Amino acid sequence: MTSSGVLSSSFRDPSGFLFQEAGSLLRQVNQSYRENYDHLMTSGLHETLTDKGLLIPHQEASTDLARTEDAYRVLKPQPVPFISYPYEWCFSQLKDAALLTLDVQKKALDFGMTLKDASAYNVQFVRGKPVLIDTLSFDLYREGQLWPAYRQFCQHFLAPLALMSYKDVRLNQLLRTYIDGVPLDLAGALLPFGTRLTFSLLSHIHLHARSQKHFAERTVDTDQRSMSLRSFQALIDNLESAVRKLKWRPQGELWRDYYEESSYTSDALEAKKRLVGQYLDRVRPNIVWDLGANVGLFSRVASDSGALAISFDVDPECVELNYLESLRRDEEHILPLLLDLTNPSPGMGWQHEERMSLMERGPADAVLALALIHHLAISNNLPFGKIADFLAKVGNSLIVEFVPKGDQQVQRLLASREDIFTEYTQQEFEAALGQHFEIVDSSGLPDSNRTLYLMTRRGA
Amino acid sequence: MRRSVCLTNAMILVTLLLLASTGTAYAYVDPGTGSYVIQLLIAGLAGIAFAIKIYWGRIKGLFSRSSSEGAGSEGDDQ
Numbered sequence: 001m002t003s004s005g006v007l008s009s010s011f012r013d014p015s016g017f018l019f020q021e022a023g024s025l026l027r028q029v030n031q032s033y034r035e036n037y038d039h040l041m042t043s044g045l046h047e048t049l050t051d052k053g054l055l056i057p058h059q060e061a062s063t064d065l066a067r068t069e070d071a072y073r074v075l076k077p078q079p080v081p082f083i084s085y086p087y088e089w090c091f092s093q094l095k096d097a098a099l100l101t102l103d104v105q106k107k108a109l110d111f112g113m114t115l116k117d118a119s120a121y122n123v124q125f126v127r128g129k130p131v132l133i134d135t136l137s138f139d140l141y142r143e144g145q146l147w148p149a150y151r152q153f154c155q156h157f158l159a160p161l162a163l164m165s166y167k168d169v170r171l172n173q174l175l176r177t178y179i180d181g182v183p184l185d186l187a188g189a190l191l192p193f194g195t196r197l198t199f200s201l202l203s204h205i206h207l208h209a210r211s212q213k214h215f216a217e218r219t220v221d222t223d224q225r226s227m228s229l230r231s232f233q234a235l236i237d238n239l240e241s242a243v244r245k246l247k248w249r250p251q252g253e254l255w256r257d258y259y260e261e262s263s264y265t266s267d268a269l270e271a272k273k274r275l276v277g278q279y280l281d282r283v284r285p286n287i288v289w290d291l292g293a294n295v296g297l298f299s300r301v302a303s304d305s306g307a308l309a310i311s312f313d314v315d316p317e318c319v320e321l322n323y324l325e326s327l328r329r330d331e332e333h334i335l336p337l338l339l340d341l342t343n344p345s346p347g348m349g350w351q352h353e354e355r356m357s358l359m360e361r362g363p364a365d366a367v368l369a370l371a372l373i374h375h376l377a378i379s380n381n382l383p384f385g386k387i388a389d390f391l392a393k394v395g396n397s398l399i400v401e402f403v404p405k406g407d408q409q410v411q412r413l414l415a416s417r418e419d420i421f422t423e424y425t426q427q428e429f430e431a432a433l434g435q436h437f438e439i440v441d442s443s444g445l446p447d448s449n450r451t452l453y454l455m456t457r458r459g460a
Numbered sequence: 461m462r463r464s465v466c467l468t469n470a471m472i473l474v475t476l477l478l479l480a481s482t483g484t485a486y487a488y489v490d491p492g493t494g495s496y497v498i499q500l501l502i503a504g505l506a507g508i509a510f511a512i513k514i515y516w517g518r519i520k521g522l523f524s525r526s527s528s529e530g531a532g533s534e535g536d537d538q
Binding site: 135146147149150151154203204207208210211212213214215216217219220225228230231232233234235237238413 | 481491492493494495496497498500501502503504505506507509510511517
């Protein structure tokens, strides 16, 4: 954020910008966008989109709050409780965000408008569903015009989805390197040859990349050529069917069978859920980060109590299953996200300020770290002190499980390596966490030698 | 592979013929010249397919309506 409160990520679009004012996020609409904004609000498009939950609603605030003289309106959008990014989404989340963008575009055309951009960063998950958050993305449709967002849609959505579907689901991480979406020549080079045999991928990715290369040094007069409204609709229709055809199904079984096979009997698992629920009731958090959430069993203990649970896991299959389950149950208070705790999302873009790091999005009211510490300490050689430093930065309260060395899960981690972890003891664990947290309560978990702690950060 | 390359070249050639003039593109998000050109081509092809789909649907609708009307009148006769 700049000294005037303007968000560092809000500089590309001359139509307006976001800024902070007294703890609220506001959006200035500039005079240059006046005609478009008025049409959006009076044509019925805004009402249609917000009624269907496709666009974030807003209220108009006083223009006295404007940051510059060319302000036309100041808007107060409905707050988004947690900002997530496309490189943190599973396959189906990115696919749903793509379909939302195309759905909005189709409805915009019905009301004589069009999206001028199709950035995946304009989509956020609110109450379990993707929603467009950029109210200034709509321009008046001019007869014969092309879709200016076409290239961006292919790079932000179609290319990564095709790579995840046809090649490897982990290729969504290319979005962490390429902030304006996956370059189409790179996508084309990575995709299997067979993708050239389907019209949509041949045209929107392979030929698109060839065309970009061919015309790289040439200019074309866009005013000389036009595209009929029917062709425009056909293009969007074609992109939609291309996205709908892309599928990915989780294959692995390492983690999702975790609860069935492992450490806890079903009675002990229920007892652990009850205890986590009791600790959460004592903290009464609004936002809970569940670190290493697997498919979200304990995230749902938090979300069922009314908190918003951000359900992080490193495994794309777990995040996918977690998201599909949230859709199946029509859940509004859980957001499954992909995250490698040993290398969490950094600040990215211009001056590292366009996309927030994980830490900048915290601290959460409460953090769940269940059956997690032994993975960090033993698989990743992280000393307890460093784990405690991290947890103190991301959570005001902490519900954490200590798994002793004798536990079968720790023994499994040690099976193929030398035990160099002489300091991996409950005493050392409590001492390290005690540097930052006050231990409010602790309780042994049934049928195991594990302990669950409730802690609050000192000074929180 | 060879067939795919030929197809690619043919489509680019068609596109070049469609776009003989030069100039500049303007938008806040740069649509990109190559993206602009291929979009025109794909939208044109998709537009034709879209139109055929719609008209084919109407023609089918016409026949199914007249046949169902026929079936209805037979039913009435009984």
